[in-house]
Amino acid sequence: MQAKHPKDSITITTEHVLPNDTNHVGGLFGGRLMQWMDLCAAISAQRHCRRVVVTASVNNVSFEHQIKQGSVVTLEAKVSRAFSTSMEVFVIVTVEDSVTGAVRKSNEAIFTFVAIDQNGSPLPVPELIPETEEEKLRYAGALRRRQLSLLLAGRIKPSEATELKALFDPK
Numbered sequence: 001m002q003a004k005h006p007k008d009s010i011t012i013t014t015e016h017v018l019p020n021d022t023n024h025v026g027g028l029f030g031g032r033l034m035q036w037m038d039l040c041a042a043i044s045a046q047r048h049c050r051r052v053v054v055t056a057s058v059n060n061v062s063f064e065h066q067i068k069q070g071s072v073v074t075l076e077a078k079v080s081r082a083f084s085t086s087m088e089v090f091v092i093v094t095v096e097d098s099v100t101g102a103v104r105k106s107n108e109a110i111f112t113f114v115a116i117d118q119n120g121s122p123l124p125v126p127e128l129i130p131e132t133e134e135e136k137l138r139y140a141g142a143l144r145r146r147q148l149s150l151l152l153a154g155r156i157k158p159s160e161a162t163e164l165k166a167l168f169d170p171k
Contacts, residue, residue, distance in 0.1 A: 003127040006135045009048040009079040009089075013040050017071045028067035033093065034058070036075055037109050041089040044077035045113035048087055049125040053113040056086060059145055065095070065106040072096040073106075080135070081142030085122035086114045088142045110145065 013036070015021075021032045038055055045053040067073060073095055080090045093107035115123040130139040147161040158165075 001124065001126045003129050004048055004079075004082075005129055005131055006078045006080065007131070009044045009077075011040050011044040011047065011075075011077045013043075013075050015073045015075070017067060017069050017073060019069060022069045026069045028069075028071070028073070030063060033063075033067065033073075033107065034061065034109075036073070037061075037077075037091045037093065037107075038111065040075040040077045041091050041109070041111040042113060044079055044089050045087045045111075045115075048079040048082065048128070049115045049123075051115035051123055051125070052117075053087075053115050056112040056114045057149060059088070059110040059112060059149060061107070061109040063107055065104065067095050067106055070098050072098055074103075079128055080110075080130075080138035081146075082125045082128040083146065085124055086112055086146075087125055087128075088112055088138075088145065090138055112146075112149070 015036055017028050021028055023029055042053055073093060075091055075093050077089050077091045079087050081088045089111045091109045092105060094103050095106045096103045115125050117123050130136045144163045147163050150156040151158060151161050
């Protein structure tokens with residue numbers, strides 16, 4: 001299986017926040033944004049492995065700024081690390097003020113997807129080779145995030161979380 005680079009999985013989508021996307025105070029529903037992020041991230045994961053993928057977890061979501069009705073929302077996703085059958089995908093959300101054109105980051109999220117076959121069984125995915133400094137940092141952090149998730153889910157023992165132990169006992 002041919003290794004890939006994060007740029008091979010870049011997915012960018014743009015949405016216009018309409019009245020039916022908003023809550024009673026004119027802000028974008030968090031659930032609608034989650035839907036948009038999940039779709040964008042899924043396409044990114046699928047581009048990386050060229051297989052059917054399913055969302056395994058949402059590891060982190062930050063809501064830094066409210067997104068108002070009428071805003072233009074751009075989501076950019078790319079794979080930050082591939083494991084044997086799963087991929088971590090990082091999503092950045094920016095908002096463009098439709099009147100001034102000013103753009104600012106409003107949200108980010110980290111999703112995990114698993115490639116599956118027609119029976120729902122996990123399939124191997126290509127290795128990821130990070131290129132930029134940011135990609136290398138995200139790649140390194142992905143193993144720590146994965147170990148933390150597995151530890152919290154009871155799927156590994158604390159003694160198996162080698163990357164987490166190294167954070168607290170860097171001998």
